[in-house]
Amino acid sequence: GTAQIGVTGLAVMGRNLARNFARNGLTVAVHNRTAARTRALVEEFGGEGAFVAAESAQDFVAALERPRRLVIMVKAGDATDAVIDEFAPLLDEGDVIIDGGNAHFEDTRRRERRLRERGIHFVGVGISGGEEGALHGPSIMPGGSAESYASLGPLLERIAATAPDGTPCVTHVGPDGAGHFVKMVHNGIEYADMQLIAEAYHLLRAVAGYSPARIAETFRTWNTGRLDSYLIEITAEVLAQVDAATGLPFVDVVADRAEQKGTGRWTVQIALDLGVPVSGIAEAVFARSLSGHAALREASRGLPGPSAEPLGEEEADRFAARVEQALYASKIVSYTQGFHQVQAGSEAHGWGVDSGAVASLWRAGCIIRAAFLDRIRGAFEAQPDLPSLLSDKQFAEEIGAAQDDWREVVAAAARKGVPTPGFSAALAYYDALRSERLPAALTQGQRDFFGAHTYRRTDREGAFHTLWGGDRSEIAAD
Numbered sequence: 001g002t003a004q005i006g007v008t009g010l011a012v013m014g015r016n017l018a019r020n021f022a023r024n025g026l027t028v029a030v031h032n033r034t035a036a037r038t039r040a041l042v043e044e045f046g047g048e049g050a051f052v053a054a055e056s057a058q059d060f061v062a063a064l065e066r067p068r069r070l071v072i073m074v075k076a077g078d079a080t081d082a083v084i085d086e087f088a089p090l091l092d093e094g095d096v097i098i099d100g101g102n103a104h105f106e107d108t109r110r111r112e113r114r115l116r117e118r119g120i121h122f123v124g125v126g127i128s129g130g131e132e133g134a135l136h137g138p139s140i141m142p143g144g145s146a147e148s149y150a151s152l153g154p155l156l157e158r159i160a161a162t163a164p165d166g167t168p169c170v171t172h173v174g175p176d177g178a179g180h181f182v183k184m185v186h187n188g189i190e191y192a193d194m195q196l197i198a199e200a201y202h203l204l205r206a207v208a209g210y211s212p213a214r215i216a217e218t219f220r221t222w223n224t225g226r227l228d229s230y231l232i233e234i235t236a237e238v239l240a241q242v243d244a245a246t247g248l249p250f251v252d253v254v255a256d257r258a259e260q261k262g263t264g265r266w267t268v269q270i271a272l273d274l275g276v277p278v279s280g281i282a283e284a285v286f287a288r289s290l291s292g293h294a295a296l297r298e299a300s301r302g303l304p305g306p307s308a309e310p311l312g313e314e315e316a317d318r319f320a321a322r323v324e325q326a327l328y329a330s331k332i333v334s335y336t337q338g339f340h341q342v343q344a345g346s347e348a349h350g351w352g353v354d355s356g357a358v359a360s361l362w363r364a365g366c367i368i369r370a371a372f373l374d375r376i377r378g379a380f381e382a383q384p385d386l387p388s389l390l391s392d393k394q395f396a397e398e399i400g401a402a403q404d405d406w407r408e409v410v411a412a413a414a415r416k417g418v419p420t421p422g423f424s425a426a427l428a429y430y431d432a433l434r435s436e437r438l439p440a441a442l443t444q445g446q447r448d449f450f451g452a453h454t455y456r457r458t459d460r461e462g463a464f465h466t467l468w469g470g471d472r473s474e475i476a477a478d
């Protein structure tokens, strides 16, 4: 075969990825269960580059140069296993199967183990950037063996997004499921970013009394500063949109029930297993879930709240500036939590993930791309063992400068009855981390009281138990 890479599964993501490879000078074998899609791709886009259309699995495999590199782009789950089962018997030792779907990293680990026994490399790759990214340059998060990356990496570099400094947004993240894990956390951070932006909008609307068009302008201004990011940019577009049918702002005619496909939920589930406090991501997942509980919301509509008079013009503008501070500070916390989870996953699985490299490949192509990520990359580069983003001098200074306004905004939200679970959780995380003493000491006392769970002391080594039901003296417990 002559094709350097093959793509099977030619729905829009697979088709765009195949076109991206071809447009960048690679010969691409294309295949789909239903051959009509393969034919359609070549008919419509055949002029963009060198495609080899294969109708059967055998033809597809035969079209690939060795070691074969075959990208699976089907819906994550059973379909992935079905396609692996179809192709694996046709492959040889040293061939590489690449799963570009949104697989759960534990599935990727299982598939990698199974295929490794047969000498086949299995590379789970997180791909972010949606349809447009797949075509014009996504952010690519490959896991799998370092050996497979040696041959695959140069091909991925050709199609990846390019960061402002010219670096392609692809790096070998780590072995087996590391790529899909990092993609999962990316999506969790995306949920948190979106929630924080939604809260900023809600506050500007309900507290400052701004119109959607005015808020669009505000976001456009913010997008020229430290919040410069894809999500802020598209938020301005969405807020400026006017519904053609009614002439109303688009946001006012869209049903306020947020949906989800599950990667945010996975992030939180895994975080719970790892014991990582990703409260911002969790609040974002819960906020979407709450919005969808129509009956519960309907039944609660009559509950009392504060009076909702918007601020005067001048006060409103001052408040808007404070919201920018609160948004930025909360965003720093979201990323602090997300990178904590990346490191916790890396340690649990022995992946050796480099946080700076992860920040680097999120700088372009993906949904959370932002100027901010280059600063995170810089922070980890300057200090690779940075215990937390909040320990970085610059971020600590910025969040310190924002904290007064941040508190004002959270307080105003509470007074005005605007729900800000993201801002509030982020502030609580910040305050908890900087606290000298936490009430966890009291929690330990309670646990010892009802369950003899024991506690440790600040002044002596060892575990202790107080005889709560007896004379309340303390005994050594180990």
Ligand code: 2AM
Binding pocket: 009, 010, 011, 032, 033, 034, 037, 073, 074, 075, 078, 079, 082, 083
């Ligand atoms: P299809 O065009 O034959 O339906 C998204 O659904 C993509 O995944 C489509 O290209 C689809 O192929 C493919 N797909 C879904 N389930 C599949 C399976 N079990 N085996 C092979 N391809 C599958």
